[in-house]
Amino acid sequence: MREKSIVRATGLTKVYGSGHTAVRAVDNVSLDVREGELVLIMGPSGSGKTTLLSMLGGLLRPTSGHIFINGVEITTLSEARLPDIRAREIGFIFQAFNLLSSLTAEENILFPAGLVPGGDRRARQRASELLDRLALSPRRRHLPRDLSGGEKQRVAIARALINSPRLILADEPTGNLDSKTGHEVMMILHDIARDEGRTVIIVTHDPRLEDVADRILWLEDGKIRDRKEDAHLWAQDPVCRMKVDQWTASLFATYQGVRYFFCSQRCLDKFRREPQAYLVATAKPQGSEHTSGHS
Ligand SMILES: Nc1ncnc2c1ncn2[C@@H]1O[C@H](COP(=O)(O)OP(=O)(O)O)[C@@H](O)[C@H]1O
Ligand SMILES: [Mg+2]
CATH class of the missing domain: 3.40.50.300 (P-loop containing nucleotide triphosphate hydrolases)
Structure with missing residues (x-):
């Protein structure tokens, strides 16, 4: 059946x-x-x-x-x-x-x-x-x-x-x-x-x-x-610098064609107010042109 x-x-x-x-x-x-x-x-x-x-x-x-x-x-x-x-x-x-x-x-x-x-x-x-x-x-x-x-x-x-x-x-x-x-x-x-x-x-x-x-x-x-058990696709929250797993993250924003992931609404709000302030040190995409992540 x-x-x-x-x-x-x-x-x-x-x-x-x-x-x-x-x-x-x-x-x-x-x-x-x-x-x-x-x-x-x-x-x-x-x-x-x-x-x-x-x-x-x-x-x-x-x-x-x-x-x-x-x-x-x-x-x-x-x-x-x-x-x-x-x-x-x-x-x-x-x-x-x-x-x-x-x-x-x-x-x-x-x-x-x-x-x-x-x-x-x-x-x-x-x-x-x-x-x-x-x-x-x-x-x-x-x-x-x-x-x-x-x-x-x-x-x-x-x-x-x-x-x-x-x-x-x-x-x-x-x-x-x-x-x-x-x-x-x-x-x-x-x-x-x-x-x-x-x-x-x-x-x-x-x-x-x-x-x-x-x-x-x-x-x-x-x-x-295919995703192996417990695999993560890490991105860095550009505001607080914490690691965020892209597989399960629900907060993100796209800025100038790049997608950024956030640990909390607070970080996302801060980023939205002033994205330039957070991008200088973090935008180093590795292996992907579309996200701020690296695996
Ligand atoms: N109606 C639409 N017109 C143009 N682009 C869209 C539309 N809906 C979704 N997209 C784009 O398609 C992609 C997949 O979106 P979506 O299916 O909503 O993803 P998810 O549900 O996983 O967040 C995204 O890049 C989104 O911006
Ligand atoms: Mg959806």
Whole structure:
């Protein structure tokens, strides 16, 4: 049963723009993710994680390459047929929750059911079950503005599950949550793969799931890389001079075409105010023209 391929991509490439300003955000990526697998996508900021996930979820057209969701090639589907496949087969969870602000928690959860013909019938029952399971029942009639961050993300997870899709894609789902709440959200996603056999792909900087994931795909400059256990890709925070691991760093800024990584928001803010003050001694890229790092 677990041999069944839920997401298959071959030669996936996305180029933004053209000519001198072209950015090859995803570069010839191939992957095969099976039923019930829990896969993490990790990599430095700007490495192409969101672009890759958006293409896998049918939200963004690739420049070239092919994507099959549960055996159906979505890259050749017309714009008219794509929404139906997306609504049935794929649940998407975003860092910023993306709830509709004028709908209650329950209405948000039910929303995708309205996009599937005949999806309404069992949806109310299923929404109730999901509200229960995600400990949201007392909040069902609340608007998003009256929910905590963790509750909003649980609503977004329930919304992603309402049509029982086989594939759940989450783009930095804990990025706006505190550490404890983020961990709870990660464990819910983990259980969705383990208990329900759904395929779950999570883009994250959070290393706590590394040990329970089936696989980690490391992205660097749009390519999937082998990364040895405990390998680091060190960059130097230009402000405090501390070493920062580019694989897991979430704070960065690009200045004059060079990417700099930061240990904290404080250092990033200082740099933004006065980049020149910090660059004199640190800008010595070794082995890479694109970052301030050295490995
Ligand atoms: N809509 C866009 N137009 C042009 N360039 C983009 C766009 N979206 C992302 N990029 C560029 O593509 C690269 C990968 O971005 P992204 O997929 O957002 O990376 P990540 O999610 O790993 O931070 C970056 O260099 C980014 O600046
Ligand atoms: Mg991203």
